[in-house]
Amino acid sequence: MAGEESTILLEALEGLTLEDFQEFKKKLPHTDIKGGWNIGRDELEKVTHPSSLISYMGDSYGEGAAMDIAISLFEEMNQRDLAEKILDEKVKEYKQKYTEHVAREFLQYKEANSCLGENLSVRDRYTNLTIARKSWDQHGDEPGDVSSDTVTTQTLFEPSKDGQVPPITVLVGASGMGKTMTIRKVMMEWVEGTLCTQFDYVFCIDCKELSFSKEVSMVDLISKCCPQQRMPAGRILGNPEKILFIFDSFDALGLPLAQPKDELSTDPTEAKPLETTLLSLLRRTVLPESSVLIATRPAALQSLGQCLEGKHYVEILGFSPAAREEYFHRYFGNDSKADVAFRFTRGNEVLYSLCVIPVMSWTVCTVLERELYERNQLLACSKTTTQMIMFYLSWLMKHRVSNAWQNLQQFLHKLCSLAADGIWKHKVLFEEKEIEDQGLNQPQLLSLFLNEKGLEKGTGHVNVYSFSHLHLQELFAAMFYVLEDQDGMVSDSRILAKDVNMLLESYHTSRMDLNVTVRLLFGLVNPKSVEYAGEGIGCRISLQPREDLLRWLQTRPRGTSHPREVMKIEDLDTSHLLFETNEKSFVQSVLGSFTGIALQDVKLTLYDQAALCFSIKQWAGLLSATLRSCSFHQQHHRQEPAKGLPRQSWRQEELHSPLHPLCQALGHPGSSLQSLRLQWCGLTEGDSGALGTLLATLPSLVHLELGDGALGDDGVRMLCAGLRQPGCQLRVLR
Structure with missing residues (x-):
């Protein structure tokens, strides 16, 4: 054994009387230890010095277990001061190692386009997001809507206008809006001592890794956060007000959030089904003084609102115009290239508007970085707006919650029909009944593309839906005209006719608002877009409308x-x-x-x-x-x-x-x-x-x-x- 812990233990053993030292050795063989073996009495007879005893204990039990055994024996011997002193050092050592572990895990990360072995710094890449505090009956605003109270990572855990610091904070954002990156930022600043300083421990739990867990306790969940170290659970959990739990990708669990209160746990060491343990924390029956941050897609928001007692949650609305430009500079690191790439994007209204979504900004930067590398300028850019949006959709598909591929394709066909119908009718909000009638009421898939919003209607409350961005609705509307029908799909007289010529003629004569839809339609019949749609999204695009598009441009x-x-x-x-x-x-x-x-x-x-x-x-x-x-x-x-x-x-x-x-x-x-x-x-x-x-x-x-x-x-x-x-x-x- 080595380090501060062994030094403290050595001092404790050396401070014992000879009689107490012999009693310590006498009790040692009777210790019940898992994963190790006891020291035999004959071996102990040969040990006459505390340093030798510590070495034997370390070899037999392992360093962490040896310290736990020493603490337990000192308590049995009524040497509580010594036990407390060793425990203090053990907690101090654990916190130091845990902080180092968090730094390794969170301060750097890899992106999908990173070179082998290349890690990126959160500090260098993170760009402030627009985050709004909202009430539970107000959600689903368009990205960039900042009508609500805005917060930052620095003010996330500060009192709201009513002076209250909510014990549970829900961070909502659609896929690609920056939830995980925000959590990395929180963890990084906690390690650096610039945020969450009121917490001794911040435990971040990735819910995607919990999906297959069966029975767990709160202690088990904490242990997953630093698996290499033995945790002084009693001392840490003894001060729950000093703990912040962060659950990332909470929606991935898909757990029911309704259970009778008498089934919930009050003991953090008690193993129960995962949903029961988590609900016990959220309903404040276990570790009620602790704080919780939940990051989730909108799909889980409604059930969380029914489960929690708080009045507000916070929602990521994306990049402000200034933040978009800042992100480009952070991404490229070269002011000249960043300036060229940003002004190129700024000149494309569709792309620039979509860059409110952080992962779309990343997509555009990734594509333009490659273009600059190959051509050293962007005026010969080979990637179109349509292709960049298809890259983004491909990213969404890779990060979706697992669903049968066939179900996804059927869903996308219905989604395109909804989008096209809305574009024709100047409609961006869809009632719940329309979603159900289209067969789109699949929350995990729906939340990838649509935001849910609560509205007051008369004396009641209704939910309406909108696409996460208008230009995405326009893309899906364009896809409606070129997607090949799937085998076995039944025609529905209520569905809009796939008449490309009617779309083009309406655009030319009276409907200039169809400009983006028509432009993206031209982009979808590009062979590269057809390839991206097939490989990245699994949709078959028909090239048959190409002739209609060609004839229209030639004869208008x-x-x-x-x-x-x-x-x-x-x-x-x-x-x-x-x-x-x-x-x-x-x-x-x-x-x-x-x-x-x-x-x-x-x-x-x-x-x-x-x-x-x-x-x-x-x-x-x-x-x-x-x-x-x-x-x-x-x-x-x-x-x-x-x-x-x-x-x-x-x-x-x-x-x-x-x-x-x-x-x-x-x-x-x-x-x-x-x-x-x-x-x-x-x-x-x-x-x-x-x-x-x-x-x-x-x-x-x-x-x-x-x-x-x-x-x-x-x-x-x-x-x-x-x-x-x-x-x-x-x-x-x-």
Whole structure:
């Protein structure tokens, strides 16, 4: 034996009289010990010094058990001061080792995309979430709704407005909202002494690991938290007000939370069925002075509300706009890459809005990190909005509570029908009867995609449901039109008809609110999306609607008032729809019907530019491009060009020009562009290099208009350098 405990025991034995020392040795062989063997009397006769006796005890019983035996024998001998002193040291030693164990388990973690052996720091990655305190009859708000009292991990265990610190706190959040990460943050700050300092012990229990437990006591549950150490249970449980129990993934247990009170336990050492032991803690019949934090999905919220006496719970609503940007910087660790990735995402309303969900922010960052690694810029990003959302859904499927795969597929078909019906009817709230009529009343699956919300109706109370985000409802609505029907599915006259043409025509003529649904529909018929749906979600997507989508884009009214005029595309929407398909042959088939593009008064975000450049690169028949009063967001922060810029710096200035990606796309191999008009687009000196390169490398370009630009002297010189190149065939410059 070694360490402080053995030193204290040695001091205790050395302080005994010879008579007491002999009595201690005499009692030792009669000790009942599990997992070890007693020291024989003959061996004890040879032991004459306390240090030798401690060594024998350690070898025979193990260090932890030896200390427990010594404490027990001292109490029998009425040497209570010695027993108390050793016990104090044992508790101190246990707490130190337990704290070290928590630090190892919680301060670092692995993500799904981590390299082998790579651990991430909670301190470096954790980003503050919006967490709201709500009453039990108020839940299911849209992510980002901060109308309720907000709390943080620092104020989670502080008194609420009524001055009360609830003994039981329920932390609610849909899958991927950051419950487990928040718990890691709490555990980390407890170890560091910056949070929960009122607790001597914080025991975190992962309920997914308890699912198959049968009979357990509270002592058994605590022992699971630090399995390598013998726990001084009596001393720890003797101060229950100093203990915080945390239960993560509580909904995974699926336990009934209603039992007669006389069946509940009052003894923390008594082993009972798992549900009885947990309910005893929640109903405060065992360790009533302790505190409890329960992290759960919304599925278990209603039953918990009926079981607990508290008035409030707290709900994770996701990332605020500022937190989304902070998360990107924490993820990348490189300010330049983080800035590019965030501004690219910020320019995509659908993705940016979905990034309120922490795991969606992680998904987007993971995809964009790979894109930056492979291409060093995002304007040639190969991943569409649809594909990123499919990655997120695939993550949800991997983290679902175990269900039969067949049941899941049937559920998703019905869910898509509900989503589409809601989109057509401008409906985002669904009553309980609608959920039941659709056959969706499966709480564990339902809580993956829908939030439950309590509403007052007349004198009563009803539950309504909404998708965890509007854009997810729009994705499922789009999936409704392309999912293959399963064998054995019975047609229902109440279900919306899968008429893709009616959807497209309604969008074109009167229902602009269908924009996201239609865009995601185009993305779903991309072969990669079909593959993701099959492997990640298990849904078969039909490619049959592709022909309807192709025909619609080819034949919808074009931007022309006379048959002899150039067939122009006059909206950015077409580029976004084509970008979502992300398939060259499809894009080329559509663009073959057009020879020009004309955009006016458009603020082109990085995502808009990626979509536009993707289309132009596949557009061999593009003859004219006109942009009037358009502005370009930049991939890199723009700096004022230095006066008298040396010639060798022109190329660098060109690369930082927001016009560079467009010029690069317009000059793609096989380009037939003849006319380019950039009028009132705020051109500056930095854009001249990109234009000069285009002039020098695209002999088909014969007409260039640069209205209302501020090219400056250096800009004119760079433009002239392009005009002097042999490849320049320009005839008109205005």
